[in-house]
Structure formats: structure tokens, C-alpha cells
Amino acid sequence: MKYLFFDIECANCYNNCAKLFSLGYVVTDEKFNILHEKEDILINPKDRFDWYVAKKMMAYPRSIFGDLPPFPDFYERFKEMLEDPDTVVIGYAVTNDVHFLHDDCRRYHLPPLTYKFFDVQQIYARQPENNTAKNLEDSLLAWCGIEAENMHRSDEDAYNTMLILKAIAAYHNTDLPGILAMYPDCGGETHDGVIDYAWKKPEGEGKKKKRRRSKKKKGEEIKEEERQDSANEMERGSLNARVFVRYLADLRPRKRAHTPPVLSGHTVTVSLNYQRHRFNEMLYLAQMIVDAGGRYTLCTKEADVLYTYGDEATDDRYRIANERIDAGEEVEILPIGVLFDLLETSELKLSRKPKKKIDAWLTPEEAAELAALDEAKKEETAQDLTEKLEVSISE
Numbered sequence: 024m025k026y027l028f029f030d031i032e033c034a035n036c037y038n039n040c041a042k043l044f045s046l047g048y049v050v051t052d053e054k055f056n057i058l059h060e061k062e063d064i065l066i067n068p069k070d071r072f073d074w075y076v077a078k079k080m081m082a083y084p085r086s087i088f089g090d091l092p093p094f095p096d097f098y099e100r101f102k103e104m105l106e107d108p109d110t111v112v113i114g115y116a117v118t119n120d121v122h123f124l125h126d127d128c129r130r131y132h133l134p135p136l137t138y139k140f141f142d143v144q145q146i147y148a149r150q151p152e153n154n155t156a157k158n159l160e161d162s163l164l165a166w167c168g169i170e171a172e173n174m175h176r177s178d179e180d181a182y183n184t185m186l187i188l189k190a191i192a193a194y195h196n197t198d199l200p201g202i203l204a205m206y207p208d209c210g211g212e213t214h215d216g217v218i219d220y221a222w223k224k225p226e227g228e229g230k231k232k233k234r235r236r237s238k239k240k241k242g243e244e245i246k247e248e249e250r251q252d253s254a255n256e257m258e259r260g261s262l263n264a265r266v267f268v269r270y271l272a273d274l275r276p277r278k279r280a281h282t283p284p285v286l287s288g289h290t291v292t293v294s295l296n297y298q299r300h301r302f303n304e305m306l307y308l309a310q311m312i313v314d315a316g317g318r319y320t321l322c323t324k325e326a327d328v329l330y331t332y333g334d335e336a337t338d339d340r341y342r343i344a345n346e347r348i349d350a351g352e353e354v355e356i357l358p359i360g361v362l363f364d365l366l367e368t369s370e371l372k373l374s375r376k377p378k379k380k381i382d383a384w385l386t387p388e389e390a391a392e393l394a395a396l397d398e399a400k401k402e403e404t405a406q407d408l409t410e411k412l413e414v415s416i417s418e
Contacts, residue, residue, distance in 0.1 A: 025058060025110045026051045026199055028188075030180035031120040034068035034076060036356060039348050040130055041123035042068040043094055045082075046101065047177025050110075053199045055189045063178035064100075067091040073355070078285060079365055082176035094127045105138040111203065112140040115159050115184040119358060121211070121218055135216040143188050145209035146202070150191060158360045159183060161371045166190040174364070257302040262389060268321070269384040270306060274313045285365050286317030292326040293359055295340055296333035304373040306381075311366045323347075330359040 029048040033041040043066050050059035067088050077085065101124070105112055114120050117140050128135050144162070148154055153165040160171045163183050167190050173179040192202040203210075211220040257263040291312050298305055309319040320326050323343040335341040347354045363369050382390065 024053060024200065025107070026053070026113060027104060027110050028113045028181045028185040029120065030114060030177040030184065031123045032076075032080060032175055032177050033123055034070055035073035036126075037070070037073075037353075039126075039345060039356065041126040042070045042130070043123060043127050044068045044072075044088060045177040046097075047179070047181045048104070049178065049182050049185055051185060051199065055185065055192075055199060061178040061182045063176060064097060065091055066097060067093045069093050075285075075357070075361060075365060080175040080361075082173055082179075093131075095131050095133065098128075098131075098133050102136055105136055112138050113143060113184065113188065114140060115142070115162075115180065115187070116144045116358070116360075117142040118211075118218075118220065121213055125213065125216070125218065129216075135213065137212075137214045139210060139212040141203055141206075141210045143184050143191075146206050147187065147191060149206060149209070150194070158363065158369055159187075161369050162187050165371075255300065255302045255304075257299050257305065262393070263302040265389075266381050266384045267302065267305060267309075270381070271309060271319060271321070273384070274309060274319070276314050276316075277310070284316030286312060286315040289317045289328055290320050290326050291317050291328050291330065291362070292320050292323055292340060293330045293362070294332035294335075294338045296331075296338050297359060301373070303376065303378055304370075306379045307373055307376050308362075308366075308368075311368065312362075315366060327353065328355045328357065330357055330362040332359040 027048055027050050029046060031041075031043055031047075032045045034044045035042055045063055045065050047061065047063040048059075049057065049061040052058055063082075065083065065088065067090075072081070072085055104110070105124075121140060125135055127133075147162055147166070153162075159180060160174060163169050163171050163186065166187050169183075169186070171179075171183055188199070188202065192198060195202060195205065197205070208221045211218065213219070255263075257267060293305075293308070312319045323329065323340045324347065326344070329340055329344040331338065331341055341356070344354050344356055348356075359370075363373075385393065
């Protein structure tokens with residue numbers, strides 16, 4: 024068997040249709056030995072380059088693409104590469120690339136490609152360590168200790184994807200077919216224009232946290248929902264959600280920030296899959312967006328850019344954005360990694376930010392409520408420590 028690692032870059036995804044300008048790949052054997060050196064196939068997208076792509080994602084001068092052949096000229100080559108029965112196709116966040124190829128086939132009225140694929144991003148998410156990074160750059164650093172160069176050059180990204188999987192395979196003391204056999208649920212296939220995924224949530228995700236016994240204060244039990252307000256959740260109606268609305272209303276660009284105005288004139292929102300579970304990160308991210316000249320909105324109908332995260336099928340914002348596109352409105356839908364790159368941050372970096380103080384956006388009643396919750400938590404922690412100490416002494 025041969026193993027083809029690939030990556031795709033697009034000029035834009037306007038009207039919910041990707042226009043490819045490069046497909047990079049590298050081919051290895053089962054021991055990760057290179058059979059075909061990395062190669063970047065450059066394509067005339069026959070459309071304009073998006074403003075963000077032009078500023079941040081171009082590894083080549085735009086001027087060269089006008090003289091290159093368009094996607095149909097490469098179709099048979101791509102078909103032979105991907106549909107080869109002796110080849111396993113692998114990518115990083117590969118669902119994006121699979122959709123991009125499908126879009127250009129549809130755009131040029133070409134038969135959709137049929138092949139099976141594996142996603143390295145899904146595989147690393149199931150690892151017992153180094154599994155908190157989401158983008159390719161962070162994963163390469165976490166697993167290989169390498170800082171990525173030439174990001175968004177397709178052949179480099181394909182090669183780095185191979186390096187990450189090689190490191191994970193070495194961690195499990197296995198080879199390429201061995202590591203893929205360990206994670207069959209990280210695969211998928213596309214056939215007859217339909218894309219099927221075998222994704223399952225990594226073990227431990229989606230499970231309910233054990234309900235801890237609440238301490239009573241002044242004769243009243245502290246509810247579990249109130250506990251969650253002090254965590255990093257931001258569900259509708261929660262204390263964190265109310266604070267975030269007030270925080271957004273007060274946001275102004277920081278004078279000390281020297282961020283280029285790369286979001287000037289843009290109204291941005293991000294997937295609810297990210298926003299709902301990352302209150303502290305959202306406080307930082309919203310400020311960074313404003314510093315970059317943009318505006319963050321909680322209303323999808325106001326946004327001209329939606330940055331997606333996780334399963335799009337579970338995200339109402341993705342549905343609303345697509346409805347607006349179908350109605351003829353100009354709305355861009357991009358992966359949240361694009362926003363992180365634009366702001367020169369990452370999911371990992373944001374997750375490591377210190378907890379922001381929110382006192383200025385609390386009402387007196389909310390501040391008292393939060394203080395009571397914190398005090399109850401301290402009492403519970405002290406009780407737990409006492410019980411552990413008593414057990415230790417008795418032993």
C-alpha cells in the first residue's frame with residue numbers, strides 16, 4: 024500500500040463553493056519512507072483571491088496563477104492519485120479538503136471523486152497526551168518539537184501532517200497501517216457526491232460530569248447550574264453569558280495594542296461550538312478582534328464572516344449563515360483556524376491565558392452570588408482535604 028498525505032488551499036469560498044489554487048502532497052510507504060517527494064500542484068482558480076487569503080495565506084505571488092491551467096486540466100491526475108485502490112488518503116482536518124475537492128468538481132460539472140480517507144486531527148484528539156492543540160502548527164510543535172515553516176503552502180502542510188502521524192505511530196510503537204487500524208473511527212469516504220464520516224467523540228467527551236454534593240449555605244442548596252456559571256461554560260442565560268454581553272458593549276480598541284487592522288470593516292462571529300464552552304478565551308478573542316479593527320457580534324444575521332469550529336451540523340450559526348448565502352447575501356464561512364492565524368494566536372495559546380477578572384461587569388447581586396459560590400467551593404475543598412487527611416492518619 025501507498026499512503027498519500029495531501030492538503031489544499033483555496034482562493035475563496037464565496038457562495039459556499041471553494042476554488043482551489045494548490046494541492047500539495049507527499050507519498051510514503053507503511054514505514055513512512057518517502058516514495059514520492061512532496062510536490063505542490065498550482066492551479067488557476069479562475070476567480071479572485073479573498074482578502075484574507077491574499078494577505079496571510081499566499082506562498083506564491085498571485086501574478087503567476089493567471090497563466091496556469093484551471094482545475095479541469097488536473098482532474099484526471101487527481102482522480103488517478105486519489106482513487107488508486109492501492110493508496111490510502113490522509114489529511115489534517117481533512118473534511119475541509121474533501122469538501123473543497125467536491126466543490127470544484129461540482130463547479131466544473133465533473134463527476135465527484137470516490138475515495139477513502141483518514142483524518143490526523145481526529146487521531147491526535149484521541150491521544151492520552153499532547154491532544155489539546157487543534158491546528159496543524161500547534162500539533163507539529165506538540166508532537167515533533169518543530170516550529171512550522173511555510174504555513175499554508177500545501178506541500179509543506181501535507182509533509183507536516185505526515186510527520187505528526189509518524190510521531191504518534193512511534194508513540195504507540197507501530198507503523199502506518201498499525202496506527203490507522205487503531206483508529207478506524209477517524210476515517211471516512213466520499214462516493215456519488217456524498218461524504219460520509221465515521222467520526223465518534225474521543226472517549227471521555229460528551230460524558231456528564233459526576234454530580235458533586237452541593238454544600239448548603241444559610242439553609243439553601245447551591246444549584247448545579249449556578250456552579251457552572253463560575254466555570255468556563257457560557258450557555259444562554261447563564262451568568263457568564265450575561266457578563267459577555269455587557270463586556271462586548273464596553274469593548275474598545277486598546278491604545279497599547281499594535282495589531283494591524285486586518286479585520287477593519289468586518290463584523291465577526293464564531294461557532295457556538297466554540298463560544299459556549301470557552302468563556303475566558305472569548306473574552307480575550309473578542310478584544311483581539313476589536314484591536315484588529317473588527318467587531319464581534321452575537322447575532323449571525325449581522326456578521327459578514329463566520330468562523331466555524333467542530334461539527335457544523337450542530338451549529339445554528341452555520342445554518343443561518345448558509346441561509347443568508349442562499350438568499351444572495353455576501354457572507355464568508357471559514358474555519359476558526361483562519362481567525363487564529365489572522366490574529367497570530369491559536370486555540371492552545373488562548374486556552375492558556377490567565378483567568379480574566381470580570382468584576383467590572385457584575386451587578387452587586389451577581390457579585391454577591393459569585394462570592395457565595397466561591398466560599399462554598401472553598402468549604403467543600405477544605406472538607407475534602409480534611410477527609411483525605413483523616414484517612415491518611417488512620418492508615
